[in-house]
Amino acid sequence: MLELIAASRTYDDGHPVHALKPTTLAIGNGEYVTITGPSGSGKSTLLNLLGLLDSPTNGGYRVSGDETAGMSAGHLGSLRGRLFGFVFQAFHLLPGRTALENVELGMLYGPHRRAERRARALRAIEKIGLAHRAHADPRTLSGGERQRIAIARAIAGTPRVLFCDEPTGNLDSANTATVLRLLRELNAEGLTVVVITHDPEVAVAGTRTLTVVDGHVEEA
Amino acid sequence: MRPADLVREALLSVTRFPGRSMLTALGTVLGAAAFVSTLGLVSTLGQQVSASFDVRRATEVLVQPQDQGADTGWQSEKSLQRLRELNGVRAAGPRVLLDERPTTRAIGVPVQGVRLMGVDPPALRVIGPALAEGRLFTEYDERNALRIVLLPRSVADQLGVTRTQAAVFIDNEAYTVAGIFDDVTRRPEALTAALVPFRTAGKLTSANPKRDVIIETAPGAAQQIAHQAPLALKPEAAEALRSIAPPDPKTLRREIEDNVTRSSLMVSLVTLVIGTVSIGNAATASIATRTAEIGLRRAVGGRPAHVFAQLLAETTVLGALGGAVGAFLGVCVTSAVSLWNGWTPVIDLRLALVASAVCAAAGLVAGLVPAARATRIQPVAALQR
Numbered sequence: 001m002l003e004l005i006a007a008s009r010t011y012d013d014g015h016p017v018h019a020l021k022p023t024t025l026a027i028g029n030g031e032y033v034t035i036t037g038p039s040g041s042g043k044s045t046l047l048n049l050l051g052l053l054d055s056p057t058n059g060g061y062r063v064s065g066d067e068t069a070g071m072s073a074g075h076l077g078s079l080r081g082r083l084f085g086f087v088f089q090a091f092h093l094l095p096g097r098t099a100l101e102n103v104e105l106g107m108l109y110g111p112h113r114r115a116e117r118r119a120r121a122l123r124a125i126e127k128i129g130l131a132h133r134a135h136a137d138p139r140t141l142s143g144g145e146r147q148r149i150a151i152a153r154a155i156a157g158t159p160r161v162l163f164c165d166e167p168t169g170n171l172d173s174a175n176t177a178t179v180l181r182l183l184r185e186l187n188a189e190g191l192t193v194v195v196i197t198h199d200p201e202v203a204v205a206g207t208r209t210l211t212v213v214d215g216h217v218e219e220a
Numbered sequence: 221m222r223p224a225d226l227v228r229e230a231l232l233s234v235t236r237f238p239g240r241s242m243l244t245a246l247g248t249v250l251g252a253a254a255f256v257s258t259l260g261l262v263s264t265l266g267q268q269v270s271a272s273f274d275v276r277r278a279t280e281v282l283v284q285p286q287d288q289g290a291d292t293g294w295q296s297e298k299s300l301q302r303l304r305e306l307n308g309v310r311a312a313g314p315r316v317l318l319d320e321r322p323t324t325r326a327i328g329v330p331v332q333g334v335r336l337m338g339v340d341p342p343a344l345r346v347i348g349p350a351l352a353e354g355r356l357f358t359e360y361d362e363r364n365a366l367r368i369v370l371l372p373r374s375v376a377d378q379l380g381v382t383r384t385q386a387a388v389f390i391d392n393e394a395y396t397v398a399g400i401f402d403d404v405t406r407r408p409e410a411l412t413a414a415l416v417p418f419r420t421a422g423k424l425t426s427a428n429p430k431r432d433v434i435i436e437t438a439p440g441a442a443q444q445i446a447h448q449a450p451l452a453l454k455p456e457a458a459e460a461l462r463s464i465a466p467p468d469p470k471t472l473r474r475e476i477e478d479n480v481t482r483s484s485l486m487v488s489l490v491t492l493v494i495g496t497v498s499i500g501n502a503a504t505a506s507i508a509t510r511t512a513e514i515g516l517r518r519a520v521g522g523r524p525a526h527v528f529a530q531l532l533a534e535t536t537v538l539g540a541l542g543g544a545v546g547a548f549l550g551v552c553v554t555s556a557v558s559l560w561n562g563w564t565p566v567i568d569l570r571l572a573l574v575a576s577a578v579c580a581a582a583g584l585v586a587g588l589v590p591a592a593r594a595t596r597i598q599p600v601a602a603l604q605r
């Protein structure tokens with residue numbers, strides 16, 4: 001479903017940095033892929049390309065068979081909103097909005113009307129086991145709860161792929177276990193999961209592990 | 221994204237941080253408050269000006285000869301009769317102002333120089349002395365040119381006159397004090413002169429008598445009467461007379477209002493420009509702190525156009541709210557000032573709507589540059605923070 005074809009990413013601020021060397025890679029529906037590697041190895045660059053947050057400098061990237069090179073920012077945005085969900089290390093919950101409103105925000109740019117967005121957001125919060133905190137200010141939630149709310153935001157719009165960038169980086173072991181169990185359950189329901197992590201415990205949770213070293217991607 | 225969602229998002233962003241929003245919109249709050257309160261106070265004051273003019277000066281006309289010559293025919297009873305028949309004339313009478321005369325209470329007491337003013341009973345009615353004691357002139361006094369005098373309180377005190385029916389000597393001739401008055405409704409120069417019947421004054425010689433006719437008109441008729449009076453008094457040569465009427469209160473009010481309105485609009489405009497710049501600055505600064513949020517919005521499917529529209533909606537909502545709060549403050553200020561001074565506040569509530577609309581437009585303009593900048597933020601920014 002996701003296919004990188006000799007895709008590379010070079011940043012050029014005076015002298016070129018080859019963050020990701022030419023990579024050919026396919027991720028099928030329903031996979032649970034973990035991406036590991038040292039800091040600065042190119043993991044985030046790989047995730048950005050896969051999540052359509054960035055475009056390859058060379059090569060191609062197909063999503064469900066459609067080549068994404070040359071698509072407008074608007075088109076890429078709507079594709080991203082429809083197919084992908086994102087979970088970040090820093091949660092990125094907006095202050096001044098309840099947990100429920102933050103979850104609804106994930107569907108704001110999609111096709112659903114407000115009532116539908118609310119219903120889906122409530123279902124997603126229920127699914128992650130935080131229905132009782134739906135109207136709480138995120139600042140009053142624990143780190144683990146915040147990340148679960150962020151996961152609810154990512155899945156409320158029923159995406160096909162969930163991208164997680166160090167989802168347990170700010171969590172203690174108990175909360176890490178909760179988040180990992182949640183990701184496993186979502187994957188078991190058919191959601192494709194792609195996780196970047198430093199944590200070996202998280203890395204082994206997937207069904208497939210990719211290692212990135214100096215911009216080279218290798219199957220572990 | 222639907223327009224309703226856009227507005228809701230903007231309102232959420234603005235209303236969940238009221239303190240920050242109010243500081244950002246302070247310029248528009250002040251601009252709108254200045255706009256509404258100054259225009260409100262102008263209308264209120266205009267109403268006051270008009271009210272005081274209507275009851276006093278606006279009902280007074282003075283007719284003078286172009287050249288103070290020997291011809292006194294225009295002050296004859298026949299001429300005055302024509303004038304009194306004009307529609308809108310309430311009272312009209314002739315007046316003659318003579319030079320200072322040596323005046324004293326008794327022989328041997330120091331002599332004061334007092335101006336004499338000859339008036340007939342209708343002219344006296346126009347002047348409207350507020351008698352402290354005694355009586356005004358009657359037709360009998362006038363017809364018989366009696367030697368009686370009305371003294372203003374200040375002149376009476378100067379002469380040492382303490383009661384009516386006393387005698388004062390003007391040019392060594394004895395006059396009986398008929399009355400003493402404290403104030404006048406019109407012609408304040410009567411407060412420094414001794415008033416005698418018109419015919420009595422006519423018998424006195426003077427090097428330089430000044431003659432005129434004073435008229436009290438119905439409210440609103442002064443301009444019309446001023447136009448007609450010379451013709452009524454001297455049909456054969458109306459141009460030899462000139463009328464002096466107070467400026468039309470409506471015109472005067474409009475002039476005052478126009479002037480103050482122009483100034484207040486300038487002040488409001490300057491404040492509004494400052495408000496626009498302050499919203500623009502605050503919005504530009506807030507983008508730096510909201511990079512992660514904007515990146516997140518892009519990551520979850522927001523297009524650059526969505527980001528642009530949302531920031532524009534936020535600054536517009538800020539401007540509109542600032543305008544509404546400012547307009548409310550303006551109405552409060554106008555009401556409070558009016559209440560304090562005992563005036564009737566005259567507030568056009570449409571001004572408040574105009575202020576809010578103009579401030580909303582200012583907010584929209586202020587948001588253009590920061591919103592355009594925000595569209596350059598890439599979604600990857602959300603991941604990096």
